[in-house]
Structures are given as C-alpha cells and as structure tokens.
Amino acid sequence: MTAVPSDPPVLRAAPTHRGRSIAAAARRPRTTQLLQAVESAITRLDGLAGAFDHATRSALDRRLREALTRHIARTGENGPAVPAVRVACAHLAAGDLEWAYLSLLTARDQLE
Numbered sequence: 001m002t003a004v005p006s007d008p009p010v011l012r013a014a015p016t017h018r019g020r021s022i023a024a025a026a027r028r029p030r031t032t033q034l035l036q037a038v039e040s041a042i043t044r045l046d047g048l049a050g051a052f053d054h055a056t057r058s059a060l061d062r063r064l065r066e067a068l069t070r071h072i073a074r075t076g077e078n079g080p081a082v083p084a085v086r087v088a089c090a091h092l093a094a095g096d097l098e099w100a101y102l103s104l105l106t107a108r109d110q111l112e
Helices: 022-027 033-046 054-075 082-094 097-111
Strands: none
Touching: 033 054, 033 082, 033 097, 054 082, 082 097
C-alpha cells in the first residue's frame, strides 16, 4: 500500500494570552501616553509614605484625565482601561489613595 501525501498544515498566527494575534500586538505601540501616565501615577503612589496633599493629587488626576481624553479620541469610549482610569481619577479626587492605586493597577494590566 502506498502512502498518500496529506495537505500541509495551515499555519496561523498564534494568539497571545489575551486572544490577539502576534501581528496585531506588533502593530500596537509599545507604550501609549495613557500607559505612561498610569505607570507614573502608580510609581508616585507606590512610594507613598503618608497622605498626599491636595495639589499633588490634583496634578496626578489632571495628568491622567488629559491622557485619558487623548486615549478616548483614538480608541473611543470603549477603549481598553477607560473605566479603570476613570475610577482611579474619582478615587484620587476623593482622597482614597489605596483604591486609586488598585484601579491604576487594573488599568495598567488592561493596557499592556
């Protein structure tokens, strides 16, 4: 009996851990302005020894909101991390720094 050659396997881009293709991940910019703002705020809150004064919280909040506005212009209201950054800004404004920090961690995970 002779062997019948089979069709070669079809190769597809392997999805990353979030279901996006490798090619799509390569096209995406490595660092967005929103991701930079989120990481900066995480760093500021990470070194927190006590309560931030109102001016410092306002500056962080303003930078996050400006980056979020630019991000929404590019990706739309349903873009990645939009709700998490909004929640973080609300917590910053209220002075709930621990919750702001946790929201920023969530946003960073969604942006990476």
